[in-house]
Amino acid sequence: MAALPTAVQISADILSRKERADDIARLKSMMELHALEYVDVSAHMELLQAFERWPLLAYLEAQYKKPVDLSKDPEQTP
């Protein structure tokens, strides 16, 4: 007799491709821990190390985040 798909299988099916490839995202979905604030420390560390190695990349990362703040506060613009 064929088994009906379980709730867990259904939730896994509707995940995006990126989430399916992300073990942590998948675990959170299966365990229904959507609010769990999990930080992938190793990926985060690698990213930080990349920015430490290459100052221009760190500078650009900071620049790209700035314009939103500047537009909110016109006094900061030169």
Place this chain on the structure above:
Amino acid sequence: MITLSLRGVRGGVGTSSTLAALGHALHELGQKVLLVDMCPENSLGLHFNMDLAPREGWARATLDQQPWHEQAWVVEPGLCVLPYGQLKPSEVFALDALLIEQPKLWTQRQIALAKGFDWILFDLPQRLPGHVSSPHCRISMMVINPDAACHVLLQPQLAQTPLFLVNRFDAASQLQRDLLLIWQQRYAHALVPVNLHADEAMGEALARSEPAGRYAPASLIALDIISLASWCLLRGRRPA
């Protein structure tokens, strides 16, 4: 019929070589392919052993009000190249203005070509807004190299470019691995999931007037291009 365009974020990132190799790979996978040279340099045909800068082409014919579709060259059955043709610099700007004035010119041409081809691939110039915006393509990719200069240029392009294709990736380079990590973290949705590796065979192929897949079918870049062509086939079949 599926339309695809490649444009470099700057010159020299390998856009034309990639387009020629992709056209050849799609043809190898049984598709009828037309490659359209949208660049005034008029040199896409060199990847297929055609003449250097042929006088006739779609741009020349458009300005002279001649039948543009008669200018295509048949490389082999089911694989055609439509050259740009020779234009003076002033004529290039006149044509660019014409393409801006008549934004549906290439859309109408694409409809007329739909019966004859499964794929139309456009090699877009880096500048010339009329040329760049004229073909409305189902899949539009911007070619980038994993270097700091491309990283600088990439950010302002994010809003208007749906897809980025990484070319000349060298996994032995720490900087390139770091850039790819940053791009995967920041722009995962916009990165084509196939990276094209740096491979001497790509440069050698042009020096032999051949697309990479024909010059060195077992090379790393030829295999990358086959993966890219397969991904394009899947993506093209997806409902618009």
